[in-house]
Amino acid sequence: MLNIIITLLLLQIIGSLQGQMLPKEIKKCHFGESQCIVHSMNLLIKKFPRGIPALGMKPIDVVDIKNSKFWNDEKVGAFWLDFDLFNQVNYGFENTTITKVSGFDENPTSSLIEIHGRIPSLIHKGSYYSQGRVWIVELNSTGESFSDFQNFRFVLKLKVIMEYRNNKRYLKIYELNPFVNMDRWVFWLDNFFESNTDMTIAINQVFNLHWVEFWNELEPTNLKIFASVFRDIFEDIFKKVSYDDMFLPVSKDSEVND
Numbered sequence: 001m002l003n004i005i006i007t008l009l010l011l012q013i014i015g016s017l018q019g020q021m022l023p024k025e026i027k028k029c030h031f032g033e034s035q036c037i038v039h040s041m042n043l044l045i046k047k048f049p050r051g052i053p054a055l056g057m058k059p060i061d062v063v064d065i066k067n068s069k070f071w072n073d074e075k076v077g078a079f080w081l082d083f084d085l086f087n088q089v090n091y092g093f094e095n096t097t098i099t100k101v102s103g104f105d106e107n108p109t110s111s112l113i114e115i116h117g118r119i120p121s122l123i124h125k126g127s128y129y130s131q132g133r134v135w136i137v138e139l140n141s142t143g144e145s146f147s148d149f150q151n152f153r154f155v156l157k158l159k160v161i162m163e164y165r166n167n168k169r170y171l172k173i174y175e176l177n178p179f180v181n182m183d184r185w186v187f188w189l190d191n192f193f194e195s196n197t198d199m200t201i202a203i204n205q206v207f208n209l210h211w212v213e214f215w216n217e218l219e220p221t222n223l224k225i226f227a228s229v230f231r232d233i234f235e236d237i238f239k240k241v242s243y244d245d246m247f248l249p250v251s252k253d254s255e256v257n258d
């Protein structure tokens, strides 16, 4: 779920690469000018948390997420869990700071594109449905879930290919890999053991004490969901804004000097 969050973020970022329709206060950069690109992305995130539809940028202050399945064990044995999340929303993307980018060169297909960023607090809220067995206890519960990913850091690595339309170059994502990290994952599930509040509190305490192990177990799922959401978002922006329009034109001189 957390990954999904990041996705949104990216969305914003990409937009910040600046198409021709970009607001004037967002400065266009030369290809490969990483500092300038970081600065413009951050300005874009700060000024347009509600997105820019014409650029394919969706809002990032409140981000809806597709339903996702986190555990789907075979229903045998003493411990299994089927855990789904739905009605998911993320808050906090609007506070993203892009810290570093690379690969936004004149020919971005020759290397990886990387986008690094940080979010002070990434909040995820949703409803869950859970069915399972923990020793002799049967689980069948539904309720609200709350997550806070504190000091959330991410790196997105993209491989892109070029498409040509109307004599302009458009990026198409070939591969997108997210990497994430955080100081702490605070997590709460309401009502996990339906008629037993003490056990619900106990399981939440266990979770919060051992969040690293839970994170490690969930990470592959999280990253997969995140990558797909993120990709969707990027594709919109890349489809609408040509790569050349995101940057200042290259002068013939500097081309020769290369």
Ligand SMILES: *[C@@H]1O[C@H](CO)[C@@H](O)[C@H](O)[C@H]1NC(C)=O
Pocket (backbone or CB within 6 Å): 091, 092, 093, 094, 095, 121, 122, 123
């Ligand atoms: C984003 O930052 C603002 C200003 O610091 C803060 O008030 C708000 O709670 C933050 N949003 C989230 C979801 O943490």
Ligand SMILES: *[C@@H]1O[C@H](CO)[C@@H](O)[C@H](O)[C@H]1NC(C)=O
Pocket (backbone or CB within 6 Å): 131, 140, 141
């Ligand atoms: C779980 O609980 C719901 C609502 O109480 C009930 O409709 C459903 O049949 C239960 N499922 C199982 C497998 O016990």
